[in-house]
Amino acid sequence: MAHAALVLSPYAHARIRSIDTAQALAAPGVLAVLTGQDARAEGLGGMPPLFMPEDMGGPKGHRTYRPLLATDRARCVGDRVAFVVAETPAQARDAAELVEVDYEPLDAVASLEDAMRADAPLVWDEAPGNRCCMVMYGDAVATDAAFASAPHVTRLKLQNNRLSANSIEPRGAIGLWNEADEQYTLHTSSQNPHGARSMLCSHVFKVPETTMRVISPDVGGGFGMKADAYPEDGLVLWASRRCGGRPVKWIPTRSESLATDNHGRDQLVEAEMALDRAGRILGVRARSAHAFGAYVVSAAVAPLNFAIRFIPSVYDVPAFHGVNVGVFTHTSPTGPYRGAGRPEAAYVMERLLDQAANELGLEPAAIRERNFIRPEQMPYATHTGFVYDSGDFGALLDRCLDLSDEAGLAARKADSRSRGLLRGRGIGLFIEQGGIFNDQMSLRFDPGGTVTIVAGTHSHGQGHATVFAQLVSEWLGVPFETVRYVQGDTDKVPFGRGTYAARSSMIGGCALRMAADRIIEQALPVAARMTGNEPAGMSFDRGIYTGANGKQVTLAEVARAHFIKAGPMAQLGAGLQATGTWNTDPPNFPNGCHICEVEIDPETGHVHIDRYSAVDDIGRALNPMICKGQIQGGVAQGIGQALHEHLVYDRESGQLVTGSFMDYGMPRADDLPSFDLRFAKVPCTTNPLGVKAVGEAGTIGAPPAVMNAVLDALRPLGIHHLDMPATPLKVWTAIREASDMARTHER
Amino acid sequence: MKISNQQTLPVPRDDAWRALNDTAILQACIPGCESLVCTGVDSYELVVLAAIGPVKARFKGKLALSNKLPPESYELQFEGQGGVAGHGKGQAAVRLEPTADQQTVLHYAATATVGGKIAQIGQRLVDMAAQRMAADFFRNFNEQLQPAPAPQADPEASRPASLWARLTGKPAPDEAAP
Numbered sequence: 001m002a003h004a005a006l007v008l009s010p011y012a013h014a015r016i017r018s019i020d021t022a023q024a025l026a027a028p029g030v031l032a033v034l035t036g037q038d039a040r041a042e043g044l045g046g047m048p049p050l051f052m053p054e055d056m057g058g059p060k061g062h063r064t065y066r067p068l069l070a071t072d073r074a075r076c077v078g079d080r081v082a083f084v085v086a087e088t089p090a091q092a093r094d095a096a097e098l099v100e101v102d103y104e105p106l107d108a109v110a111s112l113e114d115a116m117r118a119d120a121p122l123v124w125d126e127a128p129g130n131r132c133c134m135v136m137y138g139d140a141v142a143t144d145a146a147f148a149s150a151p152h153v154t155r156l157k158l159q160n161n162r163l164s165a166n167s168i169e170p171r172g173a174i175g176l177w178n179e180a181d182e183q184y185t186l187h188t189s190s191q192n193p194h195g196a197r198s199m200l201c202s203h204v205f206k207v208p209e210t211t212m213r214v215i216s217p218d219v220g221g222g223f224g225m226k227a228d229a230y231p232e233d234g235l236v237l238w239a240s241r242r243c244g245g246r247p248v249k250w251i252p253t254r255s256e257s258l259a260t261d262n263h264g265r266d267q268l269v270e271a272e273m274a275l276d277r278a279g280r281i282l283g284v285r286a287r288s289a290h291a292f293g294a295y296v297v298s299a300a301v302a303p304l305n306f307a308i309r310f311i312p313s314v315y316d317v318p319a320f321h322g323v324n325v326g327v328f329t330h331t332s333p334t335g336p337y338r339g340a341g342r343p344e345a346a347y348v349m350e351r352l353l354d355q356a357a358n359e360l361g362l363e364p365a366a367i368r369e370r371n372f373i374r375p376e377q378m379p380y381a382t383h384t385g386f387v388y389d390s391g392d393f394g395a396l397l398d399r400c401l402d403l404s405d406e407a408g409l410a411a412r413k414a415d416s417r418s419r420g421l422l423r424g425r426g427i428g429l430f431i432e433q434g435g436i437f438n439d440q441m442s443l444r445f446d447p448g449g450t451v452t453i454v455a456g457t458h459s460h461g462q463g464h465a466t467v468f469a470q471l472v473s474e475w476l477g478v479p480f481e482t483v484r485y486v487q488g489d490t491d492k493v494p495f496g497r498g499t500y501a502a503r504s505s506m507i508g509g510c511a512l513r514m515a516a517d518r519i520i521e522q523a524l525p526v527a528a529r530m531t532g533n534e535p536a537g538m539s540f541d542r543g544i545y546t547g548a549n550g551k552q553v554t555l556a557e558v559a560r561a562h563f564i565k566a567g568p569m570a571q572l573g574a575g576l577q578a579t580g581t582w583n584t585d586p587p588n589f590p591n592g593c594h595i596c597e598v599e600i601d602p603e604t605g606h607v608h609i610d611r612y613s614a615v616d617d618i619g620r621a622l623n624p625m626i627c628k629g630q631i632q633g634g635v636a637q638g639i640g641q642a643l644h645e646h647l648v649y650d651r652e653s654g655q656l657v658t659g660s661f662m663d664y665g666m667p668r669a670d671d672l673p674s675f676d677l678r679f680a681k682v683p684c685t686t687n688p689l690g691v692k693a694v695g696e697a698g699t700i701g702a703p704p705a706v707m708n709a710v711l712d713a714l715r716p717l718g719i720h721h722l723d724m725p726a727t728p729l730k731v732w733t734a735i736r737e738a739s740d741m742a743r744t745h746e747r
Numbered sequence: 748m749k750i751s752n753q754q755t756l757p758v759p760r761d762d763a764w765r766a767l768n769d770t771a772i773l774q775a776c777i778p779g780c781e782s783l784v785c786t787g788v789d790s791y792e793l794v795v796l797a798a799i800g801p802v803k804a805r806f807k808g809k810l811a812l813s814n815k816l817p818p819e820s821y822e823l824q825f826e827g828q829g830g831v832a833g834h835g836k837g838q839a840a841v842r843l844e845p846t847a848d849q850q851t852v853l854h855y856a857a858t859a860t861v862g863g864k865i866a867q868i869g870q871r872l873v874d875m876a877a878q879r880m881a882a883d884f885f886r887n888f889n890e891q892l893q894p895a896p897a898p899q900a901d902p903e904a905s906r907p908a909s910l911w912a913r914l915t916g917k918p919a920p921d922e923a924a925p
Contacts, residue, residue: 010833010863077863097804097831255867653860659867 001174002031002243004236004250005092007082007099008259009074012108012330012654013121016072016081020100024084027098029091032242034083034235036071044068044238045203049296050195050228053133053305061133061326062126066295066333068204068231068238074103075123075294076331077649077656078259083235085248108330110649112268112291115329123294123328132292132326135305137384143321146283150274154356159723160344162266162291162647163640164258165337166666169220171261172251175236179245184212184237188229191222191458192498196229197490204234209490212237216488219460223637224336225261226460227500228298232260255659262298263647264337266291267307267324267344273352274319279360279367283319286311286348292326293333300334301326302501306341306433309384313349314393314431314591315371320383330654336500338637339432339699346430350704354426358715364427364708368397386433388589389685393429396593396615396680400427403676404595404613412597412610422600423610424713428705431591434693436501438583441511442494443472443519445576447563449556451476452484456496457508459487461633462695463626464504468512470623475516476555477543494579502590502693505622507582509689514580523558526572530561588684590692592616594635594701598709602717605732607643607710609673614701617680619692624679627694631677634698640667641699642706646725665725718742748837748874751856754885758892760845763853764818766892767841776887778880781805789815795827797880799865800872804832819843833863857881 021033046065054060070079082099086092107121114120115130123130147153167189174187184205190196193214201209219226232250239248252260269288275281290304308322357367372393373380380388409425416423442454453468469483486492499508520540528535533547540546543555561569562576594614598607614631621627644665648658658664683690703724710726711719718738722730756763766772770791774783779796786792789812796805808827815821819842826836837859844852861873 007831008863010831010866077866100830255864259867650860650866653862655860655862655866657866657870659864660869662869662871 002085002087002239002246002248003089003092004083004085004239004248005089005096006080006232006250006256007084007096007101008256009070009077009079009081009103011074011103011105012077012110012649013106014074014103015106016070016074017102017104019082019102021082023100024095024098027086027091027095029087030084030095031087031246032085032239033095033099034069034085034239034242036067036069036081039068039238040071043206044234045206047199047203047229047231047297049301050299051301052296053135053301058135059133062124064124064295065203066231066297068234077654078332079294080231080260083239085239085243108654110329110331110654111651112266112289112327112329114651115291115327116289123330127328130328132296132328133301133304134323134325135308136323137308138321139319139383140321143283143285143319146319147272147274147285150282151277152275152356152360154273154275154352154359155270156351156355156721157270158348158351160265160267160269160347161641161645161724162334163264163337163645164261164647164664165221165223165225165264166257167221167223167225170252170254170257171226171230171232173233173236174247174249175238175240176247177237177241177245182211186212186214186233186237188214188216188233189219189226190214190216190229190498191226191460191500192228193458193488193490194493194496195227195498196233199229200234200237205237213489213491215490216458218465218488222460222500223338224264224340224500227336227498254661258647258659258664259332259656262333262335263293264334265303265344265641266334269344269348271311271348271352273356275356275360277360279357279362279370281315281317281371284311284317284349284352286322288322288324289327290324291329291331291334293329293331295333296326297333298335299340300336302336303334303341303344307344309386310342310345310432311348312382312384313346314373314391314429315349316373316377317383322384331649338634339696340501342430342432342696342700343638343641343703346428346700347704347707350428350708354708354711355720358720365397365401368427368429369394386589387586388431389586390682391431391589391591391617392680392682393591393593396591396617397427397429399678399680400593400595400613400615403615403678404597404611416599420602422602422713422716423597424600424709424711425595425597426705426708426710426712428594428701428703428708429592430700431589432502432693432696432700434502434588434590435506435584436503436587437497437507438581439497439503439507439511440495440579440581441508441515442577442579443512443515445559445562447560449560450482450484451478451559452486453512454493455485455487455508456493456511457487457504458496458498459504460499462499462504462630463623464508467623467626468508471509471512472516475513476519478556502695503584505691505693506588506687506689507584509622509691510582510687511580513688514582515578516580518578518580519576520555522578523555523562523576526561526569527553527558529569529572530558586686588619588687588692590616590618590694590697592697592701594705596702596705596709598706598713600710600713600731602735605728605730605735607726607728607731609639609671609706611676612673613676615678615680616694616697617682617692618694618697619684620681620690621679622689622691627679628677630694631698632675634696635675635702636667636672636698638699638702639672639706641724642703643667643725643727644671665727748859748861748877749857750877750881752881753852753854754889755846756851756853756889756892757849758851759849760843760851761818763843763851763892766888772888772891776884776891778883778887789813797829799876800868802832802865802868804829806835829865831864833861833865835859835861835865853885
């Protein structure tokens with residue numbers, strides 16, 4: 001095995017005048033030093049985004065093709081510039097230091113605000129004003145009219161902080177080129193091995209997909225960050241080919257991960273809500289910009305889209321208009337990160353509602369109750385093209401208020417005050433989309449009568465091996481322990497799209513249901529033959545076929561009969577397997593209410609989460625324990641966004657200044673309370689399992705609940721706005737500034 | 748990153764000014780400085796081996812002096828490249844203030860930015876490393892400026908006794924005064 005190290009651009013924006021690899025090539029153990037010019041010379045292509053707004057009928061944007069290695073310009077700190085392959089990891093890293101790159105530093109823009117200025121340096125000459133693309137939803141004329149006659153308008157400017165997914169298992173890849181059968185094999189840490197194969201074969205190597213095998217087993221976390229191929233996936237394969245078919249391995253350091261993984265969020269939004277005096281919403285308007293970074297990668301357009309489409313949320317908004325612009329900046333690219341646009345949307349709406357309630361003298365719960373879409377309005381069509389099938393949002397709020405011990409809130413506030421602390425309570429409701437794209441799942445029986453699930457979805461922490469086996473065991477009456485689960489290998493799974501966008505419970509589950517139904521149907525003639533019945537009179541229940549004559553046979557026995565080598569049974573065919581498919585039309589709409597209570601120490605600015613309650617409508621819970629785990633993990637990440645995490649580029653230089661866990665604040669166990677989580681199981685009416693997604697609920701519900709709680713605690717001091725993350729420094733500074741202001745007014 | 752501090756030097760201002768413009772003294776004082784070559788009027792090229800947290804790299808850099816008001820003040824600009832370790836640049840203002848007959852206070856205020864890997868390893872590490880380098884520089888500079896020991900009546904008295912002398916109580920034959 002050979003090992004590789006990256007040479008990354010230390011500049012946010014620079015012309016690459018030349019790259020001198022001679023010294024690195026002469027270093028001990030070095031096998032190859034690859035550059036962008038080499039890639040170009042060998043005809044290797046760049047990686048486009050998976051889709052752009054124009055592919056969905058929107059206006060045309062600027063589609064980038066990210067090369068494996070930058071050729072003449074580096075466009076962000078962490079842009080890949082060279083790839084060094086050596087006998088050992090240490091030799092590769094040492095030699096990487098000897099690659100002499102002659103950079104001519106150029107002016108860079110790292111922040112959204114700067115990138116949109118008229119005189120901003122351009123990331124792409126082809127994209128004037130650094131505008132990449134835009135999406136727009138709703139009716140501008142109707143919304144303007146609603147605002148023109150509204151007795152009250154609430155306005156907010158919010159920043160949604162840039163985050164890093166920080167999966168416990170970092171990305172990493174091993175590439176292998178086999179000269180004898182002209183085959184590439186890639187071992188990678190991906191949520192979507194078939195998607196990675198398509199990207200690499202179609203765009204990078206331009207070879208048939210039959211020449212590549214991609215293997216990604218149950219890897220340690222993805223969160224959307226690993227949804228698609230990265231340059232390193234192509235680099236290890238190319239490097240292996242250049243090194244005569246030796247396997248080449250690349251594993252990043254944590255700092256390299258922070259610099260080179262796709263980031264999440266990074267949005268700037270100006271939002272307005274028009275209301276009547278009673279707090280009834282008349283209209284909502286949002287103008288937003290999303291930082292794409294230096295390249296449009298992966299499904300970067302998904303957050304751009306969902307961040308606008310879900311702003312109306314669970315409320316009956318009579319008029320809506322929202323625009324979101326994708327903007328290039330000299331930073332690492334952003335892509336989908338757990339929630340992908342829904343956290344941004346829910347944050348806008350819930351912050352607006354709290355601000356409006358405060359301005360109109362209403363309780364946060366009351367203004368929400370006044371505006372909910374009511375169950376009798378279902379199915380409900382939004383101005384942004386969704387049709388919600390089910391949900392009872394008022395009931396969610398009531399139940400969550402009870403769960404949070406609303407009755408005891410006044411006493412807890414008084415108790416906090418007696419200890420010199422500020423207590424605040426925040427509510428965050430949301431609705432989102434579960435499921436995207438179509439997929440397939442297969443069931444394959446073996447001669448022993450046991451069954452294997454061959455999954456097109458991909459589990460990397462979601463527990464699919466458990467949940468899908470439970471379903472198959474329940475439907476087909478086969479013992480749970482004997483069900484095998486196979487995924488994550490393009491040679492073992494005929495086709496799949498992997499897991500992201502909370503798609504697997506519905507798409508995977510329903511496809512599996514279709515496969516199971518087909519098995520029951522296919523095996524029926526054999527069951528009839530075995531019991532001496534006509535197929536027409538057969539019934540199937542919990543794994544057992546029963547004929548009109550009362551004779552029974554288990555599916556396992558029938559499956560074994562499918563493998564009889566010769567004789568009368570063999571005439572019915574050989575083997576028993578079936579594939580089911582499902583698609584996302586229509587998707588499901590999980591929703592929830594999260595309530596957080598914080599205590600803030602005004603002396604230090606430290607925010608302590610005292611209690612956290614949530615009621616999530618996830619439809620039918622396939623496995624309540626796993627569902628609860630999904631919510632817990634999501635809430636922890638959502639609290640991370642609200643209080644700790646912020647990926648920061650220096651505004652002047654474009655340098656990444658949170659390049660290690662010393663500066664990037666990850667939430668720790670002692671930052672989190674014990675969560676009080678409940679499910680409202682309002683079945684989805686548009687899929688046969690009745691499931692709604694569960695994977696993203698926590699990251700969507702938590703940020704507004706936590707920030708509304710923080711502001712609820714600080715409003716008595718005259719603080720009405722804070723951007724995430726509410727770090728001790730930020731809270732402390734706001735408290736000091738507010739008290740200075742108060743003193744000035746007293747004078 | 749901003750650093751400002753002051754240092755009391757045990758020499759008159761003119762001596763301090765001369766030392767600050769002496770490449771041999773500067774090379775001896777800059778921590779990790781492997782070479783310092785004058786390339787023109789008030790401009791230098793230098794090579795510094797620096798360790799910042801886990802990153803150790805050889806920085807090749809340029810240093811230029813400007814706005815010189817001898818013997819009172821000047822400004823300096825510097826930039827350095829450390830390959831994959833990253834790069835740094837900045838400026839500093841230096842002012843010499845005579846405070847006593849044999850004493851000068853050196854005031855300095857520097858701003859610096861770093862890029863690449865050294866920017867990513869942790870701001871606290873970088874700040875600490877920069878402050879330590881500044882402190883090391885001025886400690887070395889101070890040592891270079893210490894006045895030579897004043898001539899004494901018996902130069903032998905100040906010399907440490909040799910092992911022979913300590914064992915025998917007599918000067919060793921080769922230690923005998925010429």
